[in-house]
Every structure is written in structure tokens, then in C-alpha cells.
Amino acid sequence: MVLLDIQDLVVHYKIKTGWVHACDGVSLRLDKGETLGLVGESACGKTTLAYGISQLLPTNAYIKGGRILFNGQNLLQLSMKKDGRLREYEPKLNKIRWKEISMIFQGAMNALNPVHRVGDQIIEAIVFHERITKQAARARVEALYDLVGVPKDRIDNYPHEYSGGMKQRAMIAMALALNPKLVIADEPTTALDVITQSKILGRIKDLQSQLDMAMIIITHDVSVVAKTAKRIAVMYAGQISEIGTTRQVFKETAHPYTSGLLGSFPSVKGEVRKLVTIKGNPPSLVEPPPGCRFHPRCPFVQEICKTVVPPPVDMGNNHFSHCHFSKELEGKLSPEVFQ
Amino acid sequence: MITQTTVPIVDSSNILSVQDLVKYFELKQALFMLSGPPLTVKAVDGVSFNIKEGEIFGLVGESGCGKTTVGRLITRLEKPTGGRIDFLGVDVATIRGSDLVAFRKYIQMIFQDPYESLNPRFSVFRAVVEPLRILGVGDSKDQRLELVIKALEDAGLKPAQELIGRFPHELSGGQRQRVAIARALVVGPKFIVADEPVSMLDVSIRAGVMNQMLELRDKYGIPFLFITHDISVARYMSDTVGVMYLGRIVEMGPTEQIINWPTHPYTRALLAAVPVPDPEHAYPPVPISGELPSPINIPKGCRFHTRCVYATQLCREVDPAAIEVSPGHAALCHFAYDFFSMGRYTAPEAPPPKEG
Numbered sequence: 001m002v003l004l005d006i007q008d009l010v011v012h013y014k015i016k017t018g019w020v021h022a023c024d025g026v027s028l029r030l031d032k033g034e035t036l037g038l039v040g041e042s043a044c045g046k047t048t049l050a051y052g053i054s055q056l057l058p059t060n061a062y063i064k065g066g067r068i069l070f071n072g073q074n075l076l077q078l079s080m081k082k083d084g085r086l087r088e089y090e091p092k093l094n095k096i097r098w099k100e101i102s103m104i105f106q107g108a109m110n111a112l113n114p115v116h117r118v119g120d121q122i123i124e125a126i127v128f129h130e131r132i133t134k135q136a137a138r139a140r141v142e143a144l145y146d147l148v149g150v151p152k153d154r155i156d157n158y159p160h161e162y163s164g165g166m167k168q169r170a171m172i173a174m175a176l177a178l179n180p181k182l183v184i185a186d187e188p189t190t191a192l193d194v195i196t197q198s199k200i201l202g203r204i205k206d207l208q209s210q211l212d213m214a215m216i217i218i219t220h221d222v223s224v225v226a227k228t229a230k231r232i233a234v235m236y237a238g239q240i241s242e243i244g245t246t247r248q249v250f251k252e253t254a255h256p257y258t259s260g261l262l263g264s265f266p267s268v269k270g271e272v273r274k275l276v277t278i279k280g281n282p283p284s285l286v287e288p289p290p291g292c293r294f295h296p297r298c299p300f301v302q303e304i305c306k307t308v309v310p311p312p313v314d315m316g317n318n319h320f321s322h323c324h325f326s327k328e329l330e331g332k333l334s335p336e337v338f339q
Numbered sequence: 340m341i342t343q344t345t346v347p348i349v350d351s352s353n354i355l356s357v358q359d360l361v362k363y364f365e366l367k368q369a370l371f372m373l374s375g376p377p378l379t380v381k382a383v384d385g386v387s388f389n390i391k392e393g394e395i396f397g398l399v400g401e402s403g404c405g406k407t408t409v410g411r412l413i414t415r416l417e418k419p420t421g422g423r424i425d426f427l428g429v430d431v432a433t434i435r436g437s438d439l440v441a442f443r444k445y446i447q448m449i450f451q452d453p454y455e456s457l458n459p460r461f462s463v464f465r466a467v468v469e470p471l472r473i474l475g476v477g478d479s480k481d482q483r484l485e486l487v488i489k490a491l492e493d494a495g496l497k498p499a500q501e502l503i504g505r506f507p508h509e510l511s512g513g514q515r516q517r518v519a520i521a522r523a524l525v526v527g528p529k530f531i532v533a534d535e536p537v538s539m540l541d542v543s544i545r546a547g548v549m550n551q552m553l554e555l556r557d558k559y560g561i562p563f564l565f566i567t568h569d570i571s572v573a574r575y576m577s578d579t580v581g582v583m584y585l586g587r588i589v590e591m592g593p594t595e596q597i598i599n600w601p602t603h604p605y606t607r608a609l610l611a612a613v614p615v616p617d618p619e620h621a622y623p624p625v626p627i628s629g630e631l632p633s634p635i636n637i638p639k640g641c642r643f644h645t646r647c648v649y650a651t652q653l654c655r656e657v658d659p660a661a662i663e664v665s666p667g668h669a670a671l672c673h674f675a676y677d678f679f680s681m682g683r684y685t686a687p688e689a690p691p692p693k694e695g
Contacts, residue, residue, distance in 0.1 A: 041541040163630050193401040193568065198612035198625055220542055223614035227622070246618040264546035265616045266575040268598055275546035275575065281511040282541065 002069075003181060003214050004030040004053070009066035011048050011057065020285045022048040024238040025066070032181070035208055035215045037225030037246070039261070040235035041282055046218045047106075049235075050184045053216075054101050055079050055093055057086050070101065070182070099129050102175040104168075104185040111171055112159040118167075119155035122174045129178055144173040149203055165196035169203070176207065182214045189224065201228055222265055226250065234258050237283050237293040244319030253333045254313070254321035257294045263335025276338040292323065299337050300325055354427060354530055354562050355390040355413065361421035362408050366635070380634050382408040384586035385422070390530075390579075393560040395553075397577030397594065399570050399609070403634065405586040406566045410532045413564065414448050415439075427529065444474050447523035451535035453515035457507045464503035467491065467522045476526055490525035493558075494518070495551045513544035517551065524555070534566045549576060570613050574598055579667075582606045585634060585642045592668030602670040602679040604647045641673070649674065 011023040023045045030036055040046045051057050053068055055075060062084035068075045079090040105111040113121055119141050126137040142152050148169040159167060168188065175183050188204070189197040205228055208215055217228055225232050226246060233243040234255065242255035253259045263276030280297045283289050289296055295305040304324055313326035323329070362383040382405045390396045400406045411417045413424055415431060424431040426446065434442050447470075450456040457466055467487045470476075477483040491499035494517040507515055516536060523531055533552070537545045553576065555561060565576050573580055574594055581591040582605065590603035601607045608627035615622075626648045632638055641659050644650040653673055662675035672678065 041543060165630070194570070194609060194614075195401070195612045195625060195627055198614070198622070201614070221614065222542075223616040226616050226618045226620070227614050250616075250618050261542060262616060264542050266546075266549075266569075266571040267615055267617070268571050268574055268610060268613055269615045269617060269620060272575060272595075275550060277547035277550060278543040281513065281544065 001032045002029055003032045003034075003071065004028075005067075005069040006049075006053070007067045007069070009049070009052060009068060010064040011045075011052050012062050012064055013048075013058075014060045014062060015286070018286050021238050021288050022061075022285055023052065024288070026235075026238075026240055027066075028233055028240065028243060030182070030214050030216065033208075033212045033214055034231065035217065035229045037229030037232045038216055038218045038235060039220065039222055039225050039232060041220055041261075043282065043285065044235040045238040045285075046235050047186055050103070050186050050216065050218055053182075054097060054103055054184060055086055055090070056103075059085060059088065061085065070096065094129070098125060098180070099178045100180055101182045101184065102178065102180040104171050104175045104183065104188045106187040107191055112167060114159050116158075117156050118159055118162065118170050119157075122170070122177055125174055126177050140177065141173070144176060147176070147207065148173045149199070163196075164192055165200065168192060168196075168200055172200070172204070172207075176211070176213075179211070180213060182216070184216045184218070186218045187220070188217065190219070190221070197224075204228060222262060223267070234261065237288055238285055239293060240322060241294065242319075242321045242323075244315070244321075245317075248315070248317070248319040252315070252319070252330075254315050254319065254326045254330065255294075255323045256298050256300055256329065256333060256337070258321075259333040259335060260297075260338050263338060273335070274339070276335040278338060294323075300329065352391050353389040353425075354392055354394075355564070356425040357389070357409075357413070357422070358387050358425075359422040360386040360409065360412060360419055360424065362405075362412055362417060363420045378635050381586050381637055382634060383412065383419075384637065386583075386586070386588055387422075388579075388581055388588060388591060390562050390564065393556060393562055394579060395556055395563045395565050395577045397565045397567060397573035397580045398583060398588075399567060399573045399580060400583030401568060401631065403631065404583040405634070406568075406583050407534055409583075410448070410534045410564060410566050414446055414532050415442070416448075440474055444476065444526045445529040447526065447528040447531050449516075449519050449523050449531060449533040449536045452539050453512060453519050454507075454539070456519055457515055459507050461506075462503065463491070463496075463505050463507075463510070463518055466507075466518060467503075467525050470522060470526050474526055486525055487521075490521040491518070493524055493555060494521035495547070496521065511544070512540050513548060516540060516548055520548075520551070520555075528561060530562055530564075532564045532566070535568065536565075537572065538567065538569065552576070570609055582609065585632065585637055587642065587671065589643065589672070590668075590670040592665070596665065596668045600665075600668070600679055600682060602664050602668070602675050603643075603672050604649055604678065605643050606670075607678065641671070643672075 006028050009023055009026045013020040013022055026049055038046045063080055064084055078092045079087045081087060122141050123137045141155060145152050150166050150169050189200050219225060229246055232246050232249045234241050236257050242249055242258045260276055260278040266275060278297050291307045292305045292310050295301045310322045310324045312320040312322050315321055360383055364380040364382055366378040386409055398406045412419050464487055467490055468483055471483050477486055488499040496502050496517050537548050540548060567573050577594050580594045580597045581588040584605050590606045601610050608625050611623045611625045627646050628648055629646045632645055638645045640656045641654040644654040659671050659673045661669040661671050663669040664675050664679040
């Protein structure tokens with residue numbers, strides 16, 4: 001059952017010197033209860049995509065095309081103005097935002113209000129969306145704290161009394177408070193230490209199986225999605241370059257960029273191998289390269305790559321790669337090609 | 340790469356030798372606490388290690404463990420509360436006057452954030468030539484230009500001629516960090532302290548900067564103190580790893596030894612927790628409980644006992660001494676031998692070692 005269907009979404013930011021092509025024709029689907037990892041480097045458009053889904057884009061963002069179907073309803077129809085920008089406040093969205101689609105923000109330390117008790121902030125979210133007494137809401141917060149693993153006697157503490165990991169757990173509790181169908185987690189563990197990170201990721205994984213909610217985990221860290229996601233979409237310069245199951249993307253890599261990205265990660269497992277360097281830098285999104293956006297850095301670049309945008313190539317079993325030569329490169333991609 | 344030879348305690352080939360280093364920060368008193376002893380943060384609480392010619396020593400630990408303070412003490416950006424740092428056989432604390440200029444020439448630092456460590460109003464040339472001017476290296480303008488270009492090219496910025504006129508905002512993150520590396524290299528240092536030099540960089544750029552530093556070590560034999568929170572990065576970069584917890588190195592040894600035979604329960608927890616870029620990796624349970632104690636109130640006995648799932652009465656009372664489990668590989672744990680023999684990914688269901 002398809003829960004979220006993004007079709008050809010285009011989001012550009014207006015800046016002094018022109019347009020930032022942050023999200024340029026992104027299509028992806030998410031089934032009910034499914035976990036998708038969205039991986040990419042900074043400024044590849046992954047956060048824009050997330051904020052686009054939850055309709056939280058800033059006022060200089062213009063939606064230039066595409067549809068975001070959530071349970072069959074086009075979310076963009078609800079809040080988009082004629083010029084492509086989003087209305088700053090749209091009451092119609094209250095039925096969907098946080099109730100159906102919630103977010104775990106990057107840097108929980110800044111996402112919680114420092115002058116209100118943590119529990120009150122979660123209760124406020126519940127009472128705003130549901131006809132429920134404060135007592136009932138508080139009981140739910142207690143249950144949520146159990147779920148995410150924070151002691152209940154911390155409900156009435158202020159954010160500064162929490163450790164970083166506890167704040168992140170409280171954020172997760174807040175995201176789950178209204179039983180959403182979709183949770184978008186934007187770099188949920190980036191600011192945390194490894195041990196806290198592993199606990200939070202473990203908790204997120206447990207919750208998925210218990211609560212049957214769909215999730216999009218956005219991160220730059222391929223090891224985090226390897227651990228948590230069933231499917232992965234790799235983004236590069238505002239577009240998706242490869243999408244498939246985690247196994248397909250890691251073990252049957254079809255896009256040269258994915259191969260380079262995976263090869264540039266050190267690991268504590270196995271033998272030490274020389275890390276791959278992808279030559280050059282990620283392109284400017286103000287003037288993205290024509291054709292395939294990865295072509296200036298690709299070791300397999302051909303003439304066609306410089307002019308023609310590659311269509312998704314079907315690698316079988318719902319595994320797609322946006323590279324003209326995906327079929328030719330099948331089985332030939334390894335980090336060594338970048339050396 | 341990995342030297343499996345023994346590391347003697349005193350060795351003339353040591354470039355840097357740190358003995359029992361201590362740094363306490365005193366906290367400002369709050370009004371209602373006028374009486375009573377002042378609070379001290381024990382950031383570094385007895386750290387000892389040696390670094391040899393051409394060696395990269397990786398100092399790993401979570402935030403707040405004191406690893407950055409160790410780097411700042413070595414470069415004399417902070418004064419130690421106690422202990423001794425010998426650099427090229429000279430006690431760093433005693434260096435005064437013009438010797439300090441020489442010391443700054445020999446020991447350089449690379450900081451974490453290249454967006455903050457470079458002055459936005461300095462061109463690349465000026466940023467890199469600045470240390471030469473301050474430390475009085477090079478006689479003529481031409482000679483300095485030559486040194487700057489060589490440093491930039493050593494840091495992987497080629498062609499350097501085209502870049503020297505640019506400003507930080509015209510550079511990518513990776514290029515900026517390479518400028519910071521060039522700035523450290525330009526004076527011909529004998530030692531470099533690199534504090535999280537790649538953690539702000541993008542993944543595809545990070546590997547290039549790490550490979551560049553390894554190349555520099557191979558080319559010039561410059562030893563590095565490489566400070567990082569990421570044990571995967573530390574493994575890739577270092578010959579020797581020291582794992583820090585609450586102001587002390589709890590385990591130290593040749594890198595592959597630490598990765599494959601982690602001996603301190605804390606190291607074992609770190610290695611079990613670190614995510615691996617392999618979807619088929621089976622994660623063992625992480626043998627650790629609770630939260631990091633405050634460095635103001637360091638637990639009595641073994642400082643890890645409050646989080647250690649194996650802690651016994653002995654651990655709660657007696658601060659463990661270092662036990663050398665194999666040549667050059669030591670851990671601050673009463674039961675180091677038992678853990679050493681367990682190997683890497685043994686699940687923690689194994690019975691905790693008995694006392695005595």
C-alpha cells in the first residue's frame with residue numbers, strides 16, 4: 001500500500017545571485033510501515049525534500065513542479081500559493097502535520113524550548129491536535145517515555161537538565177505522540193556520541209516494528225542507514241542517483257557515485273583498505289552541470305553524460321540507477337575504479 | 340604500517356613524551372555556594388603516552404572526555420595543572436622567550452572547523468604566510484612565496500599559484516581544510532596536533548584529506564597526534580590508538596591490536612556500538628549502562644565502574660593500574676587479562692570475571 005508518492009518534485013530557492021536547484025525532479029514512493037534511508041552529502045537536497053514533505057519550507061523556496069501524494073491527497077494543493085511558495089500558516093495542514101506526518105529534527109538541543117518543561121511541550125502538542133484532557137495527555141507522555149527509554153520522573157525537568165541523548169529521545173517521544181503514519185528523521189543521531197547513537201538507533205528500529213509506521217531517515221552517514229533502513233535512496237546534487245533495497249545499493253551497486261560514496265567510508269570491520277577519493281567537489285546548485293550532474297567527477301564519463309540527463313535504469317526488483325551506463329557497469333563497480 | 344614491536348617506557352626516539360598530565364579547570368562559584376570547596380572539572384586526570392618519529396597516535400573518546408584539552412596542553416595553549424610534557428627532550432613547561440618561538444615552529448595545530456579557523460579577510464597566501472612572518476622564517480619575499488607554494492602543494496592544493504589570491508569564501512570545505520594543513524606545514528613542523536580535522540568535512544572530501552595527511556607522514560615522517568571521536572577514522576589514520584574516558588587513557592596499544600582485541604570494557608562498548616557500513620553486519624549488544632558521569636564528580640575506584648556491566652566490589656573501591664596484556668598494549672582494568680582473552684565480538688553474556 002503506497003503511503004507517500006512523490007512525483008517529480010522540483011523545489012528551488014531564490015537567492016540574490018539566482019536560483020538554487022536544491023531539489024530537481026525527485027520521485028520516490030514509500031509504502032505503509034516502510035523505512036527509507038535518504039543518504040547524501042551536505043547540500044544534496046535531502047533536507048529540502050524532507051521539509052517539502054512536511055510543508056515546512058522557508059519563504060524563499062518555490063515549488064516549481066511535481067506532486068506530493070500522501071494517502072492519495074496532494075499536500076501541495078493545501079498550502080501552495082500561486083507563485084509556488086508555501087503559506088506560512090495553513091489551518092488545513094493541522095490535520096496532517098504532526099498528526100499524520102511528524103519530524104525528528106536535527107539537533108534536538110535546539111528543537112526543544114529551553115523555558116518550558118519537556119513534558120509540557122509534548123502535552124501541548126497532544127492537546128493541540130486532539131480532544132483530550134491534560135491528565136490523559138500526561139498519561140500518554142508517561143507511556144511514551146517508557147517507549148523511548150527515559151525515566152518517567154524526568155517528565156517535569158527542563159531541557160537543560162537532560163543529556164544530549166535524553167533530549168533526542170524526548171524529541172522522538174514527541175514525534176510519536178500522535179501515532180503518525182510517517183515520521184521523518186533528519187540526521188537524528190548526528191550530534192550524539194557513538195554509544196548514545198547506537199542506543200537511539202536501536203530504539204528507532206524497535207519502534208518501527210512495534211508501531212508499524214513508515215519512516216524516512218535522512219543522513220550523510222551510510223553506516224547509519226545500513227543499520228536501520230530497508231530501502232535506500234542516494235541523492236546527489238538535488239537528484240536521486242540510485243534507489244533500491246539496502247542490500248541492492250550496498251552489494252549490487254549500480255551508480256558510480258554510490259560506489260565512490262561507499263568506498264570513502266572507513267570501517268572498524270574487516271581489513272583496512274585504502275579509502276576512495278572522488279575527485280573534485282560537489283557542484284554548485286546555482287549552476288548545476290548539464291546532463292548527468294555527477295559527470296565532472298565520474299571515472300566512466302562519456303560524451304552522452306555531458307548533455308543528456310540520465311533516465312532511471314531498471315536494474316530489476318525495484319532497483320533503479322540514474323546512470324546511462326548502469327547496465328554496462330553491472331558487476332564492474334568497486335571502490336577501486338576511483339583510485 | 341602497524342608496528343608490533345615493544346614500546347619501551349623511556350626511548351630516545353620519542354619526539355613527544357607525556358607523563359602523568361593533569362589539567363583541572365576551576366569553576367566560578369555560584370552565589371549560593373560561597374562556602375565549601377571550589378568545584379573543579381577534572382578534564383585531564385593523569386595521561387601518559389609517547390609518540391615516536393613518523394608515528395600517528397590516535398586519541399579517541401566521546402565528547403567531554405578531555406581529548407581536546409590534551410591537544411591544547413601539548414601545544415601550550417593551556418597550562419597543565421600537573422605532569423610533564425617533553426618535546427624533543429625538552430620540558431615544554433620551561434620553554435621561555437625566544438625558545439618559545441622555536442617551539443611554535445616545531446609544533447603546529449590543525450583545528451576542527453576550517454570555516455572558523457581561517458580569517459575570512461585573509462587571502463590564502465596571507466593565511467599561510469602569516470606563521471612565517473610571525474615566527475621569522477625565510478628572509479626574502481620570494482623565499483616566503485616559495486615556501487607557501489610548496490606547503491600548499493604538499494597539502495594537495497595544485498596548482499597553488501592559482502589559489503593563493505583566493506579568499507576562504509571562494510573555497511570549498513575540503514580546500515579550506517587543506518589551506519589549514521598548509522598553514523601548519525609551512526614552518527616545517529616536527530610535530531602536528533590535529534584536532535578532529537575531518538569531522539566537519541563532507542564524506543567524499545574527507546577521505547582525500549585523510550589520505551593527504553597519511554602521505555605527508557610518509558613523505559616527511561612528521562608524527563601526528565590525531566584527535567577524533569570516530570574510532571573508524573582513528574583506525575584508518577593511526578599506528579597507535581589511545582582510548583580516553585573521563586580524563587584518562589583507559590586503553591592504549593597498536594591500532595589493529597585495539598580493534599581486534601579490545602581489552603577495556605569501555606573500548607569493547609565503543610567497538611560494539613560503532614555503526615558499520617555493511618547492511619549484513621550483526622551488531623553485538625553494547626555492554627554499557629547508564630550515562631557519562633560529570634568530570635566534576637569522577638567516580639571513586641575505577642572511573643568506569645558506574646557504567647561497566649562487569650563491575651565488582653574491587654572496581655568500586657580500587658583505582659586499577661595499567662596492565663600490559665601484550666607488548667605495548669595496556670588497559671586500566673583489574674580484569675584486563677580476562678577481557679583480552681575474550682577477543683573482539685564476544686557477547687557480554689559471558690560470566691563476569693571473579694574477584695581476585
